[in-house]
Amino acid sequence: MSIWEFANPVRFMRLTGKVLPWITALAIGCLAVGLIWGFFFTPEAENFGSTVKIIYIHVPAATLAINAWGLMFVASLIWLIRRHHVSALVARAAAPVGMTLTLVALITGATWGQPMWGTYWEWDPRLTSFLVLLIFYLGYMALWEAIDEPDKAADLTSVLAMVGTVFAVISRYAVNFWNQGLHQGASLSLDKEEHVSDVYYVPLLLTLAGFFFLFLALVLLRTGTEIRARRIKALQLQEVN
Amino acid sequence: MPDLGKYGATILTAYSATIILVVAMVVLSVVRARKVKRQLAELEARRNG
């Protein structure tokens, strides 16, 4: 039994059909418990007041926005090397979800920045990097839409994902060089000294898990849709001929 | 409802914007999934029937 068996669209569909309800349930459960706990039952933070509650959506959304691009990078690489169609479609399916999460991270960050930093937008390295990430998502999705032939679109977007990853990383550090910024340090870290205090930690982990399962559920659902859409296209072509 | 103090508007804006975006994403995904699934079912039924 190897993971490559799920490169077969039929097997992939059968598996996702089975696990999707469970993942959805997990997503709803974790998000509900985490958000209610975080929103209603955590104290105000010393220096942030009640705005600390935004952390429960901002941090998970930002974490997943970056990791969604990472997923697209790996899936594109697998497509380029092994040419499994499911892999290319996973990358395509993840892009709009990643873009939405990037937007969520930007908007929650901006509303939080207004009372805390005194401005909605600050050209801070982390904020700026997320804006760059948003543009990379937009370009990636636009390229998928612009090319009609499915395999060629998968090829070219994969190249873009490779190049984009390299330059997103370079930009991240270039932006650091350009402006030191105001952003808080890491909220979650294995280094105990650094991350937020325990009161906020557990609900944060729960919403992080919730956002992760939500992302996973959406990607699986959208990948299934893409596989079906591809099949419809193939059948229609057969009918014409 | 916890007392959000002077930051109430900020927090509610952030939460509602997030909910709108995420729900929109979920609804769009589900609607498209249903539509494509139905189309494929019709197409296959026509071919087999």
Added chain:
Amino acid sequence: MNATLAILSRELRLALRSGGGAGLGLAFFLMVVMLIPFGVGPVPHLLAQIAPGTLWIAALLACLLSLDRLFQADFEDGTLDILALSPMPLEGLVAIKAFAHWLTTGLPLVIAAPILGITLNLADSAYWWLVISLAVGTPALSFLGAIGAALTVGIRRGGLLLSLLVLPLYIPTLIFGARCVTSASEGMDVMPAFQLLAGVTLFTLALTPIAAAAALRMHMR
């Protein structure tokens, strides 16, 4: 070597003879720089402060302008297929074409930039670094543009898409290049920014021909 020179001279002749592709970029550069004082106001110290960034951004936009023609014509009339069949690797062809693009758009900008710097009241100490940073940075713009041009080559009305794909790739070069000039004008140490700029350019020169050639092969398959 002969093939390299032949393709290079072909590219240059095409660029220079077909409706002034080179002159057009330069005129655009002039226009953008001229529009800035209209937008910002004729305040000398304000213009001096934004001069480095303005010149760099104008150079970047001027470079973008002629990118969509880099592979388009050759792709449409089949020349690219024939060139791809030749013994020269496609990566080499991409590098030569990008280099020719730099010679016809980047190099004129490097020469014109100090003159436009005068109109923006650029600090005296910054002129050398303006020329050096543009000379080192603009090749990266042409080579990165080659990736975008290769990705969008077969697409109708790909011009806007090309900008969307290429501009984010220009961010590191823009940051380091403009910082070079700003540091020089403020009398700070230029070397950190300059070394990073040179690093990005060398990295780009080495790796973009591979990515762009891969994209072209996908289009021709």
